[in-house]
Amino acid sequence: MTTQPDHPTPADRPADPPPPPGPAGPGGIPTCYRHPDRETYVRCQRCDRPICPDCMRAASVGHQCPECVREGNRTVRQATSTFGGRPVTTPVITWLLLGVNVLAYLAEIAQPEQVIGRYAMSAGHVAVGEWWRMVTGAFLHSPPPSYWHILFNMWALWAIGTQLERILGSARFATLYLLSALGGSVAVYLFGDVAVGASGAIYGLFGAMFVVGRRLGYDVRGVLWLIGINVVLTFVIPGISWQGHLGGLVVGALVTALLAYAPARNRTAVQFGAAAAVLVALLLVVLVLPPLGLTG
Structure with a gap:
């Protein structure tokens, strides 16, 4: 009596098909x-x-034809940064923002009254429909002969922005920066009057560094000291818009938390959907509420 094996032996298996002839x-x-x-x-x-x-x-071994290379690339998972963005080798957005700020300052030097008068953040002008001031005001600074304002902000943007852009990815970093700037302008609209400067966005980057540090398990005491010192200076040095600083800080920390703690599943959609919700909320605040700093 003979028995059949449970699994076919190599001799029983059909031969592999021959390679396609050329x-x-x-x-x-x-x-x-x-x-x-x-x-x-x-x-x-x-x-x-x-x-x-x-x-x-x-x-890796020998050569492949173009079709096989394309097919192989479809199955290769693209590298991403820590929170889902594309890897960044050169922080293009940081340098672009630096360039825009510097160009705006040069325009102020050429025509200070026209540039400040037309584009500075002003609660009264925003209330009557000049919404662009909430963005353009974040790229202006105290006009000459004052230089410390733009120098400090641009140094902070270079020092912190290059790190955050590499961690978040360029698109997420740009979203963070612009929403932080807008958050500072909305706070000025609600509780202040007139302001210029990238400080709202810069404080948003301070808040972002804290959230990213906590999310990655770093020691954030140095960041807390940095935030604390700058908040104190905000209230000690006269002429500084505390509204813009604190508004940018809060919105920057909130946006970064939404980016850093988004679930891995559908992460990109959740991140940008949450950022869009923050944008809509900020615009609704300006649309619905009057400038309390002027009417209060």
Whole structure:
């Protein structure tokens, strides 16, 4: 009595299908499957089709044809930054924001009264429909002969922005910066009068560093000291808009928390959906409420 094995032996298994034959030229010499007029003895390591030098793509072993390279790239998971953004080698957004701020300051030097008068954040002007001031005011600074304002803000943007952009990714960093700037302007609208400066956005970056540090398990005492010292200076030095500073700080910390603690599933949609909700909420505040600093 004979028994059949539970699993087929190697001899019982069907043979693997032969590799797809490549085209052959005169005399049986193989030619490139994409360029039949070119003879070649090199074959793709994945599909075994003959490929000429123009079709060779370097692989870990040997060469592959363009079609196999494209197919392989579809299955490769793209690298992301810590919170889902694309990896950043050069912090383009940080340098772009620096450039815009500097250009706006040069415009102030050329025509200080016109630029400040038309684009500075002003609660009264926003209340009558000049909404653009909530954004443009965040790119202006105290005009000459005062230089410390823009120097400090640009130093902070370079020092902190380059780190945050690499951690968050460029798109998320740009969202954080602009919403923090808008948050500072909304606070000025509600409780202040006129203000200029990127300080609201910069304080938003301070708040972001704290949230990111906590999320990644870092020691955030240094960031707390930085925030505490700057908040004290906000109330000690005359002429500083505490509204813009604190508004940017709160909104920056909130937006970063939404980015950093978003669930891994559908993370990108959740992050930008939450950021859009913050934007709508800030605009509704200005649309519904009067400037309390002027009417109170």
